[in-house]
Amino acid sequence: xxxxxxxxxxxxxxxxxxxxxxxxxxxxxxxLTFDTLSKTSVGGKRVQAYGVINKDIDYRFDPKRNRxxxxxxxxxxxxxxxxTEAEAxxxxxxxxxxxxxxxxxxxxxxxxNGAYYAPDLTKSWLDPAWINxxxxxxxxxxxxxxxxxxxxxFGTGRKMPDLxxxxxxxxxxxxxxxxxxxxxxxxxPHNFKTIKHQGD
Amino acid sequence: xxxxxxxxAQLNGGQKLAVKxxxxxxxxxxxxxxxxxxxxxxFLAPDFLYxxxxxxxxxxxxxxxxxxxxxxxxxxxxxxxxxxESGVDIAGxxxxxxxxxxxxxxxxxxxxxxxxxxxxxxxxMTRWFINEGREYIEAPRWADIGIVAVxxxxxxxxxxxxxxxxxxxxxxxxxxxxxxxxxxxxxxxxYMTNITADQYWWWWxxxxxxxxxxxxxxxxxxxxxxxQLLGVRRKIVQTWLYIEVGLLFxxxxxxxxxxxxxxxxxxxxFSIGGFFSALEPIPLVxxxxxxxxxxxxxxxxxxNHPALAWVIAHTFGNFFGAGVWGxxxxxxxxxxxxxxxxxxxxxGHLAFFGAYATINIAFFYLAIQKWRGNVWMxxxxxDNGWKWKWSLALLNIGVLxxxxxxxxxxxxxxxxxxxxxxxxxxxYFAAQAHPWxxxxxxxxxxxxxxxxxxxVLLIWDLLTIGSEETRxxxxxxxxxxx
Numbered sequence: 038x039x040x041x042x043x044x045x046x047x048x049x050x051x052x053x054x055x056x057x058x059x060x061x062x063x064x065x066x067x068x069l070t071f072d073t074l075s076k077t078s079v080g081g082k083r084v085q086a087y088g089v090i091n092k093d094i095d096y097r098f099d100p101k102r103n104r105x106x107x108x109x110x111x112x113x114x115x116x117x118x119x120x121t122e123a124e125a126x127x128x129x130x131x132x133x134x135x136x137x138x139x140x141x142x143x144x145x146x147x148x149x150n151g152a153y154y155a156p157d158l159t160k161s162w163l164d165p166a167w168i169n170x171x172x173x174x175x176x177x178x179x180x181x182x183x184x185x186x187x188x189x190x191f192g193t194g195r196k197m198p199d200l201x202x203x204x205x206x207x208x209x210x211x212x213x214x215x216x217x218x219x220x221x222x223x224x225x226p227h228n229f230k231t232i233k234h235q236g237d
Numbered sequence: 238x239x240x241x242x243x244x245x246a247q248l249n250g251g252q253k254l255a256v257k258x259x260x261x262x263x264x265x266x267x268x269x270x271x272x273x274x275x276x277x278x279x280f281l282a283p284d285f286l287y288x289x290x291x292x293x294x295x296x297x298x299x300x301x302x303x304x305x306x307x308x309x310x311x312x313x314x315x316x317x318x319x320x321x322e323s324g325v326d327i328a329g330x331x332x333x334x335x336x337x338x339x340x341x342x343x344x345x346x347x348x349x350x351x352x353x354x355x356x357x358x359x360x361x362m363t364r365w366f367i368n369e370g371r372e373y374i375e376a377p378r379w380a381d382i383g384i385v386a387v388x389x390x391x392x393x394x395x396x397x398x399x400x401x402x403x404x405x406x407x408x409x410x411x412x413x414x415x416x417x418x419x420x421x422x423x424x425x426x427x428y429m430t431n432i433t434a435d436q437y438w439w440w441w442x443x444x445x446x447x448x449x450x451x452x453x454x455x456x457x458x459x460x461x462x463x464x465q466l467l468g469v470r471r472k473i474v475q476t477w478l479y480i481e482v483g484l485l486f487x488x489x490x491x492x493x494x495x496x497x498x499x500x501x502x503x504x505x506x507f508s509i510g511g512f513f514s515a516l517e518p519i520p521l522v523x524x525x526x527x528x529x530x531x532x533x534x535x536x537x538x539x540x541n542h543p544a545l546a547w548v549i550a551h552t553f554g555n556f557f558g559a560g561v562w563g564x565x566x567x568x569x570x571x572x573x574x575x576x577x578x579x580x581x582x583x584x585g586h587l588a589f590f591g592a593y594a595t596i597n598i599a600f601f602y603l604a605i606q607k608w609r610g611n612v613w614m615x616x617x618x619x620d621n622g623w624k625w626k627w628s629l630a631l632l633n634i635g636v637l638x639x640x641x642x643x644x645x646x647x648x649x650x651x652x653x654x655x656x657x658x659x660x661x662x663x664x665y666f667a668a669q670a671h672p673w674x675x676x677x678x679x680x681x682x683x684x685x686x687x688x689x690x691x692x693v694l695l696i697w698d699l700l701t702i703g704s705e706e707t708r709x710x711x712x713x714x715x716x717x718x719x
Contacts, residue, residue, distance in 0.1 A: 048406065051483065052406070052479045055482040058483040059482065059487070061487075062490035063486075065491060066491060069509070072503070073502050074437070077434055077501055077502055079431050083433070084431060129430060131359055133432065134364070134428075136370065137368075138358060138359045138364065139356050139359070140294075140355070140368055142370060142371065143294075143296045143297045143372065146577045147436075148433075148499060148500045148501070149577030151372055152292070152296050152372070153577065153579055153582060154279070154280070154296070161662070165662075165663065166662040166663060191663060191666030191670065192666065193283065193666050195283040196287070198288050199288075201356070203358075206358070217432060220432075220433060221501060222499045222500065223499055223501075225498070225576060226655065226659070226660030229660050229661060230659050
């Protein structure tokens with residue numbers, strides 16, 4: 038090193054800075070990862086147990102947290118049949134695998150991530166598009182199996198293609214969507230009026 | 238030397254392999270644009286190819302072709318500079334050649350399955366053999382394993398060559414970065430039902446590739462090309478490289494948090510993600526300063542004007558596309574309304590092009606120059622170099638046009654769908670049907686067509702530039718006595 042060169046402009050100094058900044062950031066990320074994974078495990082406060090599909094789910098504004106939060110209510114078993122936690126997990130898992138196998142994410146978004154050609158599915162279980170809660174499950178099953186005949190394009194002409202989803206798979210997908218709607222997503226989407234609050 | 242004629246004898250071992258990677262990269266670049274155009278048309282005419290090549294298929298091929306051609310470009314660039322930088326012959330070149338053919342065959346099979354099988358039943362076999370259904374890393378699991386195997390060979394080529402030759406500063410950063418890049422891919426290779434944890438790890442791959450390890454990789458490539466193109470002193474580019482690495486990793490690793498606002502992860506990511514991702518543009522400013530300063534100090538004297546122009550385009554594109562466009566929607570206060578809208582697509586188009594397509598194109602020009610016997614590609618080209626200049630202009634104008642159009646669509650969505658419509662399906666479709674959105678999508682398509690024309694011109698230029706040339710490029714570095 039040139040003796041007159043200040044230390045801050047030397048190659049060696051910046052090499053050390055690069056190493057320390059990289060290593061330091063990575064260590065912090067690892068620590069945060071452990072914390073985040075423990076706080077987002079299934080059955081915790083942020084990500085509900087799969088058995089939540091036996092419950093009534095809503096999404097309301099919480100003035101204390103100043104954001105929208107999922108609200109889990111009383112018994113409301115999916116398809117009218119209460120499931121054990123293991124049965125619920127199997128059904129939701131089938132739904133998740135179907136959602137990946139049918140490549141849903143390359144038109145829709147899930148938790149806001151994906152393509153932007155079709156609606157976000159984060160709170161789709163609660164969407165007012167299903168008109169009323171009593172017939173929602175039937176509409177969803179029919180739509181998933183025969184999307185063309187049951188298309189609701191809201192004037193855009195965009196229709197979901199027939200993806201060969203079986204009835205069993207469709208039940209799994211509905212279970213997955215119901216479970217996902219109960220995840221605490223820090224208030225995203227904002228100002229979302231659920232099927233229960235259309236008149237509010 | 239055989240001036241003006243494409244001849245493998247003018248290349249070293251790594252460079253012979255590099256031009257294979259570059260050739261496939263260009264084919265995939267065209268595929269990326271073709272399927273992007275089909276998807277763009279479907280926004281305007283939803284019945285176009287409906288039931289045959291649905292939007293999901295076109296969009297998947299569009300983004301996968303992009304990821305893969307960029308990786309091909311990077312791998313090619315590294316093979317290109319490996320022997321020059323290390324001062325020795327490549328270690329395990331035969332193995333590297335086999336890996337190229339294995340990877341290319343795997344990519345071909347994956348694309349054919351995407352196009353002709355498309356989807357499968359909701360079981361594990363679909364994820365293993367057809368499509369994993371996770372954006373950007375849709376490749377089925379068998380291909381993931383193949384990709385990791387090929388990456389190990391590539392890593393062995395790089396680390397093995399530097400170990401027996403010279404360990405320069407660039408070599409050290411490059412080797413460690415490739416190790417991280419390959420290791421991160423593993424984070425995307427398992428199934429989880431818990432979608433919050435699933436997306437947590439998925440972003441490790443996507444973000445820590447695109448906003449961290451890829452950036453450092455192109456930093457290494459650019460450092461080497463500045464020495465090559467302008468004869469910049471090694472000490473200067475390496476010091477800059479370390480500064481960039483410190484700033485890129487220092488902001489980019491924890492900047493990962495800006496993907497953790499809304500997926501079910503804890504609140505503290507608002508502060509961490511917002512703060513560190515807001516710093517992400519800083520190293521990109523440093524890169525602009527660095528390249529413009531060096532080019533100015535050396536009075537833009539270069540034997541390869543197209544490559545130098547694309548390197549400069551890279552630094553500006555990286556800064557605007559990744560830096561400015563990323564910053565615009567990275568804070569949670571705005572991201573609540575922009576998340577999951579065309580804002581992201583706008584940012585994606587300018588960032589991937591500006592940061593990565595540009596530097597790859599610069600390398601294609603370096604490669605063709607040497608492949609033709611180190612011909613002159615500086616000023617006063619026979620036809621005034623109109624092809625490279627026009628393709629540079631058309632590609633940049635086309636991408637910028639798409640970016641601005643998508644940004645307008647994103648603004649409109651944020652207001653109509655999110656702020657007013659409360660993000661219901663009705664709100665979503667109200668925004669999609671709105672004339673402002675439709676007009677934006679029309680102009681996006683126009684931008685796409687301009688980009689495609691630019692790319693065709695680029696390929697024509699790459700095939701012809703220097704073919705009539707009789708002047709040899711003086712080696713600037715030797716002339717300068719360095």
